[in-house]
Amino acid sequence: MSIAETMIPPQAPPPAPPRPYTLSRFIGSVTLGVWLALTVGIFLTVVNGWDPEKFSRYGPSFMSGLGVTLMLVISSIVMGAILSLPVAMGRMSKNKIWSWLSYAYVYFFRGTPLITQLFLVYYGLGSFRPQLEAMGLWWFFRDAWNCALFTFTLNTAAYQAEILRGAIQSVPRGQHEGAAALGLSQRVAFFKIILPQAMIVALRPYGNEIILMIKGSAIVAIVTVFDLMGETRRAFSRTFDYQMYVWAAILYLMMVELLRNIWALLEARLTRHLKR
């Protein structure tokens, strides 16, 4: 038996094999270069075309447009959430008439473009002015903002009803049976057992729906509501300055990215008990 007298001295690891310069790295560098050039180009046009007078004139209107967009999205999402409850219940009910009615509602609002629905309400209901005046509803539908809110609420209610139904139906049957075995009443079982589990499933689709609404809300600019998009169009039509669209794009991107990150944090927090 021999004992090693001297240890092998520690040696440096062999040099990493040279990474071949692949086509995909070339394409990646080029595309990244294009993005960089675009960013620099936009930055330079903004700096070169910087006009304090323009900024002081259109800056506040952009902010007010942002406020209108956020107001519209938040209120339609909240009202749509309330309206989606009976629709989702109808979709799940065993009553043929209710389930068929809510199916038709959801199919109509998910199958047609939001802009068509908005035109149908804003221009279409305008042709029923005498009837609406007789019912005392004309003051509501006369205003483009109200029409937009009405349409968006109906639209998002259809989408949210589908989200809610999918989430509730994704809760396994065993949970219902478990609640029944514990002697809980239907109502308590729904609110304390089914709904919390369903809401976790529904969290991500709800986030997507809010993002879709933020993006979809841009179309109200066409029916003369001065949201962020409307203010942008107005500023562009007065100045013919392409930067206006760049600013709007940056603001929209910031809104969406902010919401997406908040939602990711929220989801990580709410599902921490499911992590292994």
Place this chain on the structure above:
Amino acid sequence: MSGLFAALFSVFAWIGSIIDPLCGPIGVFRWFGSGTLLACGDAGWGDEIAYGFLVTASLAIATLPVGLVAGFFIALAKQSNERQLRLAANIYTTIFRGLPELLTLFIVYYGLQILVQQFLATIGYEGPVEINAFVAGMIALGLVFSAYCSEVLLSAFKAIPHGQYEAGDALGFHRGKTMRLIILPQLVRIALPGLGNLWMALLKDTALVSVVGLPDILRQTGVAARVTKHAFEFFGIACILFLILAMISSVVFSALERWTKRAEMSR
């Protein structure tokens, strides 16, 4: 040669006019719309709306292959080993999924106009430039569609086990052949429901292109509504036409899904 093409084109136009579902000899508007606002020809708005229907459908169909191919390559870029390529692809999807479709459309429409104008100015042509709304719509919708499509395809790629690629290597296939013969058939099967949703979204987004002047369903019905003051009826017809398009595509997609699953075991 051009005579042959002209003849072929006229034959196709003739066939199209016969099977035209709205204003053809067996069209809906021809049979039920005569005497009303929807009559075909000069008497009503039937043929204009039928043309809009055609434009909407062709815009969506023309955008689909462009968006699919672009989305496929972006999905490949997103799962590449190269960090730069991944980053570039992620920036692309972040931008075009985050921007409102209408804003993308305006940016493309006006931006393209400015670019073309500047390009022509350097050549020496100084004149008004009009960008085709169809092309601008195709580019804008293609950008949005490819961004979403790359996400759907990426998740489908992740669902395919690594052993499938190794099987391709073991059989001595080239990378392209592995992709074509082994990966793509499975990819289509997995991604089809997601792509179906994207197609529906694309179909609905085509309505936005009417804002920059494309004579699609919404624009034609809007013109009719303004002229005749029957706004509710005409926009209702626009909704129904979009619903019909959605129904047709859901039938087609369920047939496609059945077709891609024909090799699977039936239980």
